[in-house]
Every structure is written in C-alpha cells, then in structure tokens.
Amino acid sequence: MTVLKALKKMFGKSEVEQLATETAAPVKQPPAAPQAPAPSAPLKTEAPAPVRAEKPAEAKPRRERKPKPAASTWKLEDFAVEPQEGKTRFHDFKLSPELMHAIHDLGFPYCTPIQAQVLGYTLRGKDAIGRAQTGTGKTAAFLISIITQLQQTPPPKERYMGEPRALIIAPTRELVVQIAKDAAALTKYTGLNVMTFVGGMDFDKQLKALEARHCDILVATPGRLLDFNQRGEAHLDMVEVLVLDEADRMLDMGFIPQVRQIIRQTPPKSERQTLLFSATFTEDVMNLAKQWTTDPAIVEIEPENVASETVEQHVYAVAGSDKYKLLYNLVTENKWERVMVFANRKDEVRRIEERLVRDGVNAAQLSGDVPQHKRIKTLESFREGRITVLVATDVAGRGIHIDGISHVINFTLPEDPDDYVHRIGRTGRAGTSGVSISFAGEDDSYQLPAIEALLGRKISCEMPPTELLKPVPRKHH
Structure with missing residues (x-):
C-alpha cells in the first residue's frame, strides 16, 4: 500500500491507476490499452466525465469475461x-x-x-x-x-x-x-x-x-x-x-x-x-x-417452411357466443398444461384471461398494457409450468420461444394471414409435434380463404363435439 502511495506522489493518480489496471490484466490484447488515456478529451458533453472516472473499474468485467x-x-x-x-x-x-x-x-x-x-x-x-x-x-x-x-x-x-x-x-x-x-x-x-x-x-x-x-x-x-x-x-x-x-x-x-x-x-x-x-x-x-x-x-x-409439418391444424366452426365455453372445456377436459391462446385485441385478451381465472384456470395475459417486469415474470411462470394458459395479442406474442407449448388456440382468426403462420409456429418447435385449433365464428370466418391461400392448402372446418360446448360450471366465491 505504501509503495502505491509513493508512486502516486511521483506520477500522479491516474497514471498509477492505469499501471495498476495494466498489471492486473497482463494477458490483455491491445484493444484495451488505448481506452485508458485522454481523460480530458472534450468530444462529448457530460457523458465523458463519469465514464473516465470509472476507467479502472472497467478492467474488472473485462477480466471476468476471459474464457x-x-x-x-x-x-x-x-x-x-x-x-x-x-x-x-x-x-x-x-x-x-x-x-x-x-x-x-x-x-x-x-x-x-x-x-x-x-x-x-x-x-x-x-x-x-x-x-x-x-x-x-x-x-x-x-x-x-x-x-x-x-x-x-x-x-x-x-x-x-x-x-x-x-x-x-x-x-x-x-x-x-x-x-x-x-x-x-x-x-x-x-x-x-x-x-x-x-x-x-x-x-x-x-x-x-x-x-x-x-x-x-x-x-x-x-x-x-x-x-x-x-x-x-x-x-x-x-x-x-x-x-x-x-x-x-x-x-x-x-x-x-x-x-x-x-x-x-x-x-x-x-x-x-x-x-x-x-x-x-x-x-x-x-x-x-x-x-x-x-x-x-x-x-x-417462403412462409410455407414455417407452417410446420409438425403442427396438426384444426378449425372449429363455432358461434361467437360459444367460443369461451369451447376454450374452457378444451383446456379442462383434456388437462392441457401449456396452451397459448391468441386474440386480436387487448380488451379481448383481458376479458378471456379474467374469465379463465374466475373459472379456476391458471391463466395470465400478455399484451402491450402489461408492464414489462410483469411480462417477464409471466413468461418465466409459463415456461416453468406454473401458468397453464397464456393469452396474448400478436404483438406481445412475437419473439416468444418457449419449448413444450402443446397447443395454440386462435380464439379469433388474425386479420393478417402471416400472423396465423406466426401464431401456430409457437407450437411444434424443435422437432416436437403440436396442435393448433382455430375458432371460426360469424365475425372472423371470412379470414380463412386468405390463410388457406398463404398455406397453399385447404383446412377443413369441423363442428366441435357437443360435450365441448357444455356450460362452464359456476364457481362458488
């Protein structure tokens, strides 16, 4: 310590710190060396001062990152x-x-x-x-x-x-x-x-x-x-x-x-x-x-490469008023554990999630209205299996890569056919198989022809089994 003090007197503080930094990381390649000088360079306003002051500390992360x-x-x-x-x-x-x-x-x-x-x-x-x-x-x-x-x-x-x-x-x-x-x-x-x-x-x-x-x-x-x-x-x-x-x-x-x-x-x-x-x-x-x-x-x-062969696609023709019953019964009757549900609007997403939670399903929502820290927590919970159903808009669903999503449900058909391909691509990833089920109601079934044109094939419309349209049991609060 006394040697360091003596050196500081002789050379001035910044040169000693530079010396200390250089000796602490003897293996460092040339790029690190030119970064220490020029403490007074007046290039940018405000930013340089604190940056220069923190110079010696900068060697630490660099040393840690030396694999x-x-x-x-x-x-x-x-x-x-x-x-x-x-x-x-x-x-x-x-x-x-x-x-x-x-x-x-x-x-x-x-x-x-x-x-x-x-x-x-x-x-x-x-x-x-x-x-x-x-x-x-x-x-x-x-x-x-x-x-x-x-x-x-x-x-x-x-x-x-x-x-x-x-x-x-x-x-x-x-x-x-x-x-x-x-x-x-x-x-x-x-x-x-x-x-x-x-x-x-x-x-x-x-x-x-x-x-x-x-x-x-x-x-x-x-x-x-x-x-x-x-x-x-x-x-x-x-x-x-x-x-x-x-x-x-x-x-x-x-x-x-x-x-x-x-x-x-x-x-x-x-x-x-x-x-x-x-x-x-x-x-x-x-x-x-x-x-x-x-x-x-x-x-x-071509997007056909993404409409993966590993995703089995279904379309159920269902009245708008029956869509929620169908969703609830599909998830609970089949005991699905990792399901992603897409809807076109934020208010729809919120409504679906609130009803699922009220009816005892472990659900969460992901839309532009949800604060970021909560979105990250929600994604982690979904990834770890603590959340069964994740309800999202297309914007929030972009860039989500979670393994093991078994089913994607399109509560409403997307207005842009490309979004259909993107949505169903959340399942059947990394060589596993997945299932997508789309609900085609009176308000959105007209989107189907454009989706089929993009896929280059027909998706046959099925009637959902009647047991999947039974009323949702009332929960006692």
Missing part, C-alpha cells in the same frame, strides 16, 4: 460436419474459431435456408433485405454477420462507453430480450459485449451497464434507445452494422418516425452495413428499404 483459455482447448476438428447435398455448413463460410465454437455449443451443424443465403451476401459486406418469419433462423444470420464484422475490424482507439459498433432495432421488448440472449450465446468466446435497452425496465440499471463497459452490440426498442440518445448517454456515430428486425411490425406499431430519428444519428448508409428483415414485403417496407440500404441483396424465404 480464452477454454476456447484454446477447443479445435475446429471437434466440430466435424459432413458435407451434404443441398445443405450449407457453417464451415463453408470464413468464420472465426471463437464463433464456430459457440455455433458448435448451440448444436447448429447446417445453416437454415435464410442463413445460407443472407451470409453469402453479408459476409462480403453487402446490405441485405430478407423476407422471413420468426423461427427461420434469421436472428442467427444477422448476428453471425455482425460478430464477424466486429472481429475483423479492430475497434477505434478513441472510444466512449455509450458508442455501440452494431445496433439492432426490434419492435417489442420480448423480441429484444430474445435477440440479446441469442447474441450472448454466439459471442460467448469472442469478448464482445452485448447490451439491451428496453422500455418498462429500470432506466438507471441500463445506464449503469452502459457506463461499466464498452458496448459492442446494442439491441433496443426504438423508444428507449431515443431516450438514451437524447439524454446524451448513447451516441450512434460509430455504428458499423445496423439491423432493423420485423420492419413490417414496426410500421404497424407506428414506430417508423422514431426509427427515422435513430437512423439519422448513425453514419450515412454508404458508410455502414444495413440489414432489414420483414415477414412481408409490402410497398411501404420496400420504400423504407430503398431509403436506408445501398444496392441490397434481396432474400426471400
């Missing part, structure tokens, strides 16, 4: 995948050993069609727009592309904490959390940091994470990202790769003005790589793609 020795014991030979006719392997692309190690851990031997096509363009630095549903592997496609870009290009020497190098914008909090989870798994051996900004969660907690270490990949909802940006906490002028996920959904939810504001803060499109994904290519989506990308490759994956 490099583990990575070195792993060799690419440990990930043997035989070439197969008509399939693309991750080995067929020039990916780093660290990234291949993570892909191996996740058990992905071959690329999905969208991964094979997108990576063929994006790894060469091209912009791309992709039409694909959730569940096609598009998230891994853009994440692998981002990670490769960040590994191949060294970070700038002069860099603040709140300056992400890659930015992914997604419309819902659930989707942001899911993308960040996938990103954490894929960056496991790379030393890259992933952060999330979502509304409805503790702002200060997210700010502390941002001030503690450099941000390489930022996944955010538009509103919360703008909050950080307008407060001068996040700066987007160093973004090398920009991803817009579910662009059609962002249009539907009215987020495009916010997204425009965000994009104006990033480098010009000629100086960044831009990837845009959408479940549909409407005229509006294509106009946005034209404004934000440069000569993009266009990749389309």
